[in-house]
Amino acid sequence: MVDRRRSRGDERRAEILDAALETFAEKGFRGASLAAIAERVGLTQQGLLHYFPSKEELLVEVLKLRDERDTDALGDNADGSTMSLNALSTLVEVNAGRRGIVQSFTVLSADSVTDDHPARDYFVDRYRRVRRKFAAVVAAECGDQLPSGMDPEQAATLIIAVMDGLQLQWLLSDGEVDMPALFRHFVALLRD
Amino acid sequence: MVDRRRSRGDERRAEILDAALETFAEKGFRGASLAAIAERVGLTQQGLLHYFPSKEELLVEVLKLRDERDTDALGDNADGSTMSLNALSTLVEVNAGRRGIVQSFTVLSADSVTDDHPARDYFVDRYRRVRRKFAAVVAAECGDQLPSGMDPEQAATLIIAVMDGLQLQWLLSDGEVDMPALFRHFVALLRD
DNA sequence: GTCTATAAAAAGATAGAC
DNA sequence: GTCTATCTTTTTATAGAC
Numbered sequence: 001m002v003d004r005r006r007s008r009g010d011e012r013r014a015e016i017l018d019a020a021l022e023t024f025a026e027k028g029f030r031g032a033s034l035a036a037i038a039e040r041v042g043l044t045q046q047g048l049l050h051y052f053p054s055k056e057e058l059l060v061e062v063l064k065l066r067d068e069r070d071t072d073a074l075g076d077n078a079d080g081s082t083m084s085l086n087a088l089s090t091l092v093e094v095n096a097g098r099r100g101i102v103q104s105f106t107v108l109s110a111d112s113v114t115d116d117h118p119a120r121d122y123f124v125d126r127y128r129r130v131r132r133k134f135a136a137v138v139a140a141e142c143g144d145q146l147p148s149g150m151d152p153e154q155a156a157t158l159i160i161a162v163m164d165g166l167q168l169q170w171l172l173s174d175g176e177v178d179m180p181a182l183f184r185h186f187v188a189l190l191r192d
Numbered sequence: 193m194v195d196r197r198r199s200r201g202d203e204r205r206a207e208i209l210d211a212a213l214e215t216f217a218e219k220g221f222r223g224a225s226l227a228a229i230a231e232r233v234g235l236t237q238q239g240l241l242h243y244f245p246s247k248e249e250l251l252v253e254v255l256k257l258r259d260e261r262d263t264d265a266l267g268d269n270a271d272g273s274t275m276s277l278n279a280l281s282t283l284v285e286v287n288a289g290r291r292g293i294v295q296s297f298t299v300l301s302a303d304s305v306t307d308d309h310p311a312r313d314y315f316v317d318r319y320r321r322v323r324r325k326f327a328a329v330v331a332a333e334c335g336d337q338l339p340s341g342m343d344p345e346q347a348a349t350l351i352i353a354v355m356d357g358l359q360l361q362w363l364l365s366d367g368e369v370d371m372p373a374l375f376r377h378f379v380a381l382l383r384d
Numbered sequence: 385g386t387c388t389a390t391a392a393a394a395a396g397a398t399a400g401a402c
Numbered sequence: 403g404t405c406t407a408t409c410t411t412t413t414t415a416t417a418g419a420c
Contacts, residue, residue, distance in 0.1 A: 009385085028306045030222040033413060045414080047386050055414070103305055110302030113295055113363040114220050124364050148380035157361060157374055164360055165353025171305045172316050182349055188340035189381040201403085225395060237396080239404050247396070 013051050015041045020062050025104035029059060029111050029119070056118040063108070063122050066101075083137045085187050092163065092183040102167050109164070131156045138190075147192045155190060162186045205243050207233045212254050217296035221251060221303050221311070248310040255300070255314050275329045277379050284355065284375040294359050301356070323348045330382075339384045347382060354378050 006014075019040035023032040034055055038048040052058040095102050112119040134156035138146070146155055162183060170179045198206075211232035215224040226247055230240040244250040287294050304311040326348035330338070338347055354375060362371045 012385090026307050028220070028222060028303055030220060031306060034415090035413080044387065046388085046416090049415070050385065053415095106302050107306060109360060109364075110298050111220055113360070114223060114299060115218050120364075124366070127361055127364055128368070148377045150377050154374060154377060157358070157369055158354065158378055161354050161357025161361060161374070162350065163357065165355065165357035166349070168301060168305070168356055169319055169349060169353060172301075172312075172319050174316070176320070177349055182346060182353070185340045185342050185346060186350055204403090226397090227395080235403095236405065238398090238406080241397070242403060245397095 009051070012041075014065075016043075016048060016051055016058075017062050017065050020058055021066065021104050022100055024059070024062065025100050025107060028107050029117075034058075059108075059118055060122065063119060066105075067126070083133070085137065085141055085190070088134075088137070088159065088163075089180065089184050089187060092166075093180045095167070096170070096179050099171070103171055106164070106167050106171060127160065130160060134159055142191070145192070147190065159186075159190075201243070204233075206257075208235075208240060208243055208250075209254050209257050212250055213258065213296050214292060216251070216254065217292050217299060220299050221309075226250075251300075251310055252314065255311060258297075259318070275325070277329065277333055277382070280326075280329070280351065280355075281372065281376050281379060284358075285372045287359070288362070288371050291363070295363055298356070298359050298363060319352065322352060326351055334383070337384070339382070351378075351382075 016037065020032070020037045023037045023040065026032070027036070033045075034048055035045040037058075038045045041048075052061065108119055109123050111117060112123045131153060135152040138155045138159075139152040142152070142155075144151070146152070150158075166177065166179045166182055170177045208229065212224070212229045215229045215232065218224070219228070225237075226240055227237040229250075230237045233240075240250075244253065300311055301315050303309060304315045323345060327344040330347045330351075331344040334344070334347075336343070338344070342350075358369065358371045358374055362369045
């Protein structure tokens, strides 16, 4: 086990990363100024730049941190053994209670498809990884008994699509879209 | 029938709207400068502002135009009578051949969830309208015989979610995601 | 570590010439 | 209708004091 003690500087960095994620969610990457992020933690823009060399580097580190936390929260081991379709439904329920996180990923992932975006490689890689992981979950739970002759990787791609698409509509619907209920319906379709 | 003749000025406006949509797709709304849009049609930034009073107004008009063209392209009448689930599969196929359009809507719709975004009202209203329309299509084609006890509006919400979610993964996958095939699989699930 | 000062660039918008 | 000139604001980033 490595040393997990945190210096004061590490704590400050963590604060900044949280503030950055919130601000990116509210304003988008380009719309979020370093000054606005710095203000949230009681720093000036230049004070913030003492911890991160540039805005792009800050974004990359924000996304790295998010991944680590999500991995912890999902309780999915390296081999993915603890995950299940039910766990995914639970994840959707959890997400329905944290609009900020959902909004940040919706905004940043879509923004990343634009030209030379600093987060593009991250999201390309992330979707590939998540597809593989979800495909393993589907294969373990349904075997090859998927409706309509789908294979597990195709089912995984659809599962992710439903999650992302529901999040966008949910963010734009003022309570008209019941994300967890709809996701459960979709899982029911998959189970046949 | 109203007079459909176009003045030179109208043509210029149409050119600018096309250029704006392309630039928004490539750079996002905040990342697209008026100067970059103007350059595409051989104008200066100030020349462009002769046709549209502000960048926000330009965005609103771009989205209006898009809606009109989509309505034409889908051939959906006011009562929705000519639409079907098969027509939606065809739409997904068409979209797989026009990355720019898909990218523009992915980028702009997600951006619209940020604070005080000028396109937010447009997308909130659009999703509501499309849910109603798709629900009518589902009801006409499947009646109330939907799997898992879903109602037509819930099915419509899922259909839209799958479309949007697949588009995002498709844009970020370098050919690894077959959008039309996956959508057809999903429709097959709905049909039971 | 955090600040002040400041540079340097870019953007949206307005005024007015032609 | 389109341009040049210009204003004003905002933003990222650097240099250096404390």
